[in-house]
Amino acid sequence: MRPERPSGGKLADKRPAQRPSIGKPIAKPPISKRPSIGNGKRADWSKRPGVGHRPGGGRVNIGNNVDINFSRNVNWSVNSRHWGGRPWWGCGAYYPWHRGHWHYGWGRYPYYYRPGRVIAWGLVGWGIGNLIFNCGYHSYYNPYPTQTVVVYNNSGSSTVDYAQPVTQSAEQAVEQRSGMTEAESDNVAEKASKAFDAARDAFKKKDYLTALKKTDEAISFDPGETVQHEFRALCLFALQKYGDAASVLHSLLSSSPGWGWETMIDQYDSSTTYENQLRALEDYATKTPGSAEAHFLLGYHFMTAGHFDQASDAFAKVVDLQPKDSVAAQLLRLTQNTTDGDGETKAAKSSGKEYRPPALESLQGEWKAKTDKGTITLSIDKDNKFVWLYDDGTQPFKMEGEASMDEGLLVLSDTESQMVAAIEMKDDQTLNFLIAGGTEGDPGIDFKKAS
Structure with missing residues (x-):
C-alpha cells in the first residue's frame, strides 16, 4: 500500500546527527561528513537544513520573479x-534506510523570504511526476545515450528505457502488468525486494558489477521504484560508466529529486570509498572538458553533497555543451537560487514586477495553445468546471474537475491531482499560464481565446 501524501505545513525541526570524520567507517547513524571540493577547501557542515519531504506552506517563487503568498496550494x-508506482515522497516510509531526497530550503526552512526576495527550492515536475509531461506543459529530451532494462509482465517482457522520464517509462511497464492477481503482484514485489537487498549488500562490499546486475533484476520486477533507478545510476558511477549514469539520472531528475546526502552516503562502506570515486569523476571531467555527461554527473553529486557553487558551475558547463538540455538548465537556475543552511541565498533577484491576477470569470471559455509536440485546449464553463485536453497525435491526455482562484492563483483540481498556476492576461484574447513552483526563467504557455 502506498503511503498517504504528506500534507503541507511546517515540518519538524530535526537536524541530522553529528557526522564522524572522513576515512572512518560509516555508522548508522550518525552519517559521515561530505567530501571537500577543490583546492582542499572544506565546506562548513556544522549547520544544515532540517530533513524535509515534499514542500508545503510558506511563500514561493512562481517563476519570472513573480512573488505571491502560496501558503495552501501546491502542485x-x-x-x-503519473508515477508508474510509488512517488518519491513515499520512499522514506517504504525503505527504512531512505533518509530523504534533496530538500534544501524545505523542512525547517520551507522557503526563504525577505521583502522583495523569495526563492523556492525544487522543480515543478518533482511534485506531480510525469503529469508535467503528460499534460503537455513540458516535453522531455535526454541528450545522453539511453539504455534499456527488461521488464517482465503477463505477456512476456518489455523494456524500461531512459529516453523518457523514469516515471513515464515505468508507468507504461506497470500498466502492462495490470492484469496480475494480488498473489502474483505480491510475488513480484517480493522478488524485487530480495534482488534489491542483494544489490545493496554487494555495493557495500564494492562488488559493483553484481550490484548492478541485481539492481537490474529488481527493476525488471518493479520498474516503478525511482529509488532503484537512482541506485542503478550509483552503481554505474562507481564503475566509472559516467555516460550511462548521467542518462539514468537525467531521466530520473526530470520528475523526481535526487537523494539527500544521508541517503547517498549510507550506501557506502566508508566515506573514503565515495570520496575516491568522486575524485575519479572530477579527474575525468578535467581531462575531458567537452564531456557534458561528466559535468552533469558532477552537478548531481555536488548538489547531493551540498556544494551549490560547484554544482552551479558544473551545470553551467552542461548548458554550454548541451543547449537543448532543459533539465540541466533548470538545475542550473535552481543551484543559482538555492538557500544554504543559514537561510542565505546564493543569488536572489526581484524584478519588482507586480502580479495582477484576473478574475476567474474572465477565464471562462475555451483557450488553445500550441506546443512543440501538440495542442492544449483548456475549457472553463460558467460553473467553473474545467477540461484540460492535450493531443500530441498519439495518446490524448485529459484532466477535468474544478477550477478556482486562491490567493491570486488558478487552481485546477481533480480527485487525484492538482495543478496551480499564475495567470496573466496579455490582452483580451491571450493569457499566459505559468505553473507554480517552477524555476526562474520558465516562460509558461500562451493560450489564445477560441473564437
Whole structure:
C-alpha cells in the first residue's frame, strides 16, 4: 500500500546527527561528513537544513520573479499513473534506510523570504511526476545515450528505457502488468525486494558489477521504484560508466529529486570509498572538458553533497555543451537560487514586477495553445468546471474537475491531482499560464481565446 501524501505545513525541526570524520567507517547513524571540493577547501557542515519531504506552506517563487503568498496550494498528484508506482515522497516510509531526497530550503526552512526576495527550492515536475509531461506543459529530451532494462509482465517482457522520464517509462511497464492477481503482484514485489537487498549488500562490499546486475533484476520486477533507478545510476558511477549514469539520472531528475546526502552516503562502506570515486569523476571531467555527461554527473553529486557553487558551475558547463538540455538548465537556475543552511541565498533577484491576477470569470471559455509536440485546449464553463485536453497525435491526455482562484492563483483540481498556476492576461484574447513552483526563467504557455 502506498503511503498517504504528506500534507503541507511546517515540518519538524530535526537536524541530522553529528557526522564522524572522513576515512572512518560509516555508522548508522550518525552519517559521515561530505567530501571537500577543490583546492582542499572544506565546506562548513556544522549547520544544515532540517530533513524535509515534499514542500508545503510558506511563500514561493512562481517563476519570472513573480512573488505571491502560496501558503495552501501546491502542485501534487497521488495518481499512480503519473508515477508508474510509488512517488518519491513515499520512499522514506517504504525503505527504512531512505533518509530523504534533496530538500534544501524545505523542512525547517520551507522557503526563504525577505521583502522583495523569495526563492523556492525544487522543480515543478518533482511534485506531480510525469503529469508535467503528460499534460503537455513540458516535453522531455535526454541528450545522453539511453539504455534499456527488461521488464517482465503477463505477456512476456518489455523494456524500461531512459529516453523518457523514469516515471513515464515505468508507468507504461506497470500498466502492462495490470492484469496480475494480488498473489502474483505480491510475488513480484517480493522478488524485487530480495534482488534489491542483494544489490545493496554487494555495493557495500564494492562488488559493483553484481550490484548492478541485481539492481537490474529488481527493476525488471518493479520498474516503478525511482529509488532503484537512482541506485542503478550509483552503481554505474562507481564503475566509472559516467555516460550511462548521467542518462539514468537525467531521466530520473526530470520528475523526481535526487537523494539527500544521508541517503547517498549510507550506501557506502566508508566515506573514503565515495570520496575516491568522486575524485575519479572530477579527474575525468578535467581531462575531458567537452564531456557534458561528466559535468552533469558532477552537478548531481555536488548538489547531493551540498556544494551549490560547484554544482552551479558544473551545470553551467552542461548548458554550454548541451543547449537543448532543459533539465540541466533548470538545475542550473535552481543551484543559482538555492538557500544554504543559514537561510542565505546564493543569488536572489526581484524584478519588482507586480502580479495582477484576473478574475476567474474572465477565464471562462475555451483557450488553445500550441506546443512543440501538440495542442492544449483548456475549457472553463460558467460553473467553473474545467477540461484540460492535450493531443500530441498519439495518446490524448485529459484532466477535468474544478477550477478556482486562491490567493491570486488558478487552481485546477481533480480527485487525484492538482495543478496551480499564475495567470496573466496579455490582452483580451491571450493569457499566459505559468505553473507554480517552477524555476526562474520558465516562460509558461500562451493560450489564445477560441473564437
